[in-house]
Amino acid sequence: MIFTSLIAEHDQLLKTRTGPVPFRGHISTVNMLRTCVSNIGWRMGRPHREGLRRVTDRGDDVHRPASTSSTVMGHGTKPKTIDDLPGPSFPTSLYWLFVKGYFQTTQQMQIEHSKIYGPLWKSKYGPLVVVNVATADLIEQVLRQEGRHPVRTDMPHWRTYRELRNQAHGPLTEMGAKWQRIRSILNPRMLKPKHVSSYSNTINEVVTDFIHRVAWLRETSGHGLMVHDVTTELYKFAFEGICSVLFETRMGCMNEDVPEETEKFILSVGEMFQLSQIVIIFPKSVWPYLPFWKRFVASWDYLFKVAERLVQKKIEELQEKVDLDQNVEGAYLTHLLLSEQMTVTEILGSITELLLAGVDTTSNTISWSLYHLAKEPEIQEQLYQEVIKVCPGDKIPTSDDTSHMPYLKAVIRETLRLYPVVPGNARLTVENEIVVGDHLFPKKTLFHLCHYAVSYDKNIFPEPHAFLPQRWLRGSEEKAKQHPFGSVPFGFGIRACLGRRVAELEMYLLLSRLIKHYEVRPDPTGATVQPITRTLLCPAKPINLQFVDRGAGPQESRAAAQHQQ
Numbered sequence: 397m398i399f400t401s402l403i404a405e406h407d408q409l410l411k412t413r414t415g416p417v418p419f420r421g422h423i424s425t426v427n428m429l430r431t432c433v434s435n436i437g438w439r440m441g442r443p444h445r446e447g448l449r450r451v452t453d454r455g456d457d458v459h460r461p462a463s464t465s466s467t468v469m470g471h472g473t474k475p476k477t478i479d480d481l482p483g484p485s486f487p488t489s490l491y492w493l494f495v496k497g498y499f500q501t502t503q504q505m506q507i508e509h510s511k512i513y514g515p516l517w518k519s520k521y522g523p524l525v526v527v528n529v530a531t532a533d534l535i536e537q538v539l540r541q542e543g544r545h546p547v548r549t550d551m552p553h554w555r556t557y558r559e560l561r562n563q564a565h566g567p568l569t570e571m572g573a574k575w576q577r578i579r580s581i582l583n584p585r586m587l588k589p590k591h592v593s594s595y596s597n598t599i600n601e602v603v604t605d606f607i608h609r610v611a612w613l614r615e616t617s618g619h620g621l622m623v624h625d626v627t628t629e630l631y632k633f634a635f636e637g638i639c640s641v642l643f644e645t646r647m648g649c650m651n652e653d654v655p656e657e658t659e660k661f662i663l664s665v666g667e668m669f670q671l672s673q674i675v676i677i678f679p680k681s682v683w684p685y686l687p688f689w690k691r692f693v694a695s696w697d698y699l700f701k702v703a704e705r706l707v708q709k710k711i712e713e714l715q716e717k718v719d720l721d722q723n724v725e726g727a728y729l730t731h732l733l734l735s736e737q738m739t740v741t742e743i744l745g746s747i748t749e750l751l752l753a754g755v756d757t758t759s760n761t762i763s764w765s766l767y768h769l770a771k772e773p774e775i776q777e778q779l780y781q782e783v784i785k786v787c788p789g790d791k792i793p794t795s796d797d798t799s800h801m802p803y804l805k806a807v808i809r810e811t812l813r814l815y816p817v818v819p820g821n822a823r824l825t826v827e828n829e830i831v832v833g834d835h836l837f838p839k840k841t842l843f844h845l846c847h848y849a850v851s852y853d854k855n856i857f858p859e860p861h862a863f864l865p866q867r868w869l870r871g872s873e874e875k876a877k878q879h880p881f882g883s884v885p886f887g888f889g890i891r892a893c894l895g896r897r898v899a900e901l902e903m904y905l906l907l908s909r910l911i912k913h914y915e916v917r918p919d920p921t922g923a924t925v926q927p928i929t930r931t932l933l934c935p936a937k938p939i940n941l942q943f944v945d946r947g948a949g950p951q952e953s954r955a956a957a958q959h960q961q
């Protein structure tokens with residue numbers, strides 16, 4: 397019986413993980429300061445061979461982009477190499493990070509450095525050399541040459557944790573053919589439109605509860621109007637949302653008293669991301685002696701512990717149904733368990749990574765959307781008009797409805813341009829030497845793709861600092877001229893975001909209903925909030941907003957309540 401063997405495997409797993417945890421660190425030459433690289437925790441790309449011509453004059457495979465404008469190498473021209481690139485030395489990098497204070501605003505450092513060094517430069521972090529790429533053309537060239545198994549950095553701190561605890565890698569941390577196998581199993585029910593739209597009702601239930609929570613927060617602690625620190629509230633929404641999709645389980649995050657486990661899970665995600673960019677500064681050999689290494693490990697422990705409890709619960713539920721001869725159907729995790737393509741350990745590795753990827757990403761994005769909509773009432777009104785036109789009266793938007801809301805999508809698109817959750821992505825060339833611009837780079841070159849800098853390139857996005865959703869509308873003059881690699885917030889190709897479709901569905905349903913229900917107004921103190929980078933881009937301080945009921949509110953509340961029953 398499948399579940400009996402799964403439970404046996406799970407028990408065995410628990411046994412192997414008890415007792416003292418050995419540290420198997422060893423001195424690594426490349427674990428010096430990698431602060432910029434810590435922003436590269438998330439990578440993108442796809443193997444794309446069109447437009448590339450293969451040359452074998454050096455005996456190796458070399459991919460040369462054939463038609464992009466930045467490529468100036470002609471026949472017989474000796475390519476420049478990494479040695480010819482300008483860029484800050486190791487001490488200069490340290491100076492920028494810790495004296496000039498860019499450690500938490502590395503996204504802004506991309507812009508400053510590209511002004512000084514041009515679109516392609518190298519940064520040194522001890523023995524590690526990173527090639528920074530800061531135009532849409534050059535980013536396209538890197539991504540189109542990434543090979544069959546695109547690789548991010550080796551992420552030694554995340555991988556070391558898994559070795560320590562004997563845990564499996566998930567899609568975020570796995571590499572090579574093993575990564576490809578995991579993605580082929582996880583992809584269909586995360587990315588295929590028919591599966592994703594089937595999560596619509598479940599997510600809408602969470603949205604309904606969030607709308608009620610906003611009302612409750614306003615009444616209890618906001619003098620009837622204000623919700624303080626909207627982002628923290630949205631973390632709860634996002635955790636509840638992803639849990640409902642993966643486990644078909646409600647976690648109680650929208651209750652007046654949020655369960656301790658949920659609060660702790662969300663804090664652990666934040667702490668893990670924050671400590672990631674500190675741990676990576678130090679050589680691996682000293683990690684066990686760092687006070688925050690213990691906290692880093694403890695954060696991961698907690699993430700895995702919660703995921704394990706939820707997986708275990710689902711296994712028991714399914715076993716019970718099988719014992720009672722009942723039909724065992726269900727959504728994401730049920731499908732993974734039933735399909736028997738992965739072991740429980742592998743499922744746990746993937747589920748933990750999906751959970752952690754699902755919390756800070758959508759929530760930060762919605763926070764910034766609301767922040768701008770509050771500041772720009774005309775844009776908010778245009779969105780409101782679109783939502784009530786597609787869903788008049790009590791009608792609750794569904795996945796199908798959002799496909800008739802281009803302005804809603806443009807608002808999210810523009811938010812992700814101004815605040816890309818992953819401000820700097822990366823690629824490590826593993827399969828071939830590649831040509832980028834007029835430079836030839838050897839295998840194992842680490843490219844840092846400066847998406848944040850490119851998102852603010854005024855040649856691609858006129859008035860780059862303005863929040864202008866209309867630039868994303870089909871038919872607009874600007875849209876027609878946009879570079880396809882100007883803003884790629886979910887990445888590109890086979891290593892692109894696994895949760896993209898679910899994230900978009902969550903954001904569309906939540907934002908459309910919040911705006912239908914409430915008029916959002918800014919913090920009357922006039923506070924402005926800037927982004928910082930803690931591996932992911934997030935607000936530097938709490939975003940406080942006022943939520944004013946619109947006329948249609950009570951009906952929608954009733955419809956929402958009925959919908960929930």
Ligand code: HEM
Binds near residue numbers: 567758
């Ligand atoms: C606004 C929301 C989100 C944004 C902007 C975003 C962005 C990204 C980006 C840029 C990457 C890197 C892609 C690459 O390396 O090529 C990524 C990877 C990933 N994302 Fe998301 N993400 C979001 C939400 C989510 C959600 C909700 C989930 C989980 C359901 C998720 C799961 C993942 C996973 C598992 C990966 C690793 C994929 C791989 O390496 O194969 N993401 N995301």
